Amino acid sequence: MQGYLLATVNTDLIALGYTDQEVAVLKTAFTDLELLGKIWIGQEALAGPKDFRTFVRQLWGVGAF
Numbered sequence: 001m002q003g004y005l006l007a008t009v010n011t012d013l014i015a016l017g018y019t020d021q022e023v024a025v026l027k028t029a030f031t032d033l034e035l036l037g038k039i040w041i042g043q044e045a046l047a048g049p050k051d052f053r054t055f056v057r058q059l060w061g062v063g064a065f
Contacts, residue, residue, distance in 0.1 A: 005026060
């Protein structure tokens with residue numbers, strides 16, 4: 001999904017029915033998930049604390065976090 005979102009310009013996603021804000025949340029959430037995945041497998045280290053739930057919770061649904 002991250003590869004698709006990075007390769008797709010915002011106007012194309014807006015044409016699919018998303019708002020500007022929804023596109024920003026989608027792209028930010030999947031960027032966070034990609035980073036979290038890299039940290040999980042030891043490919044990257046996080047310099048300081050980060051709450052990955054900030055944007056990801058909007059993908060997951062109500063009550064997940």
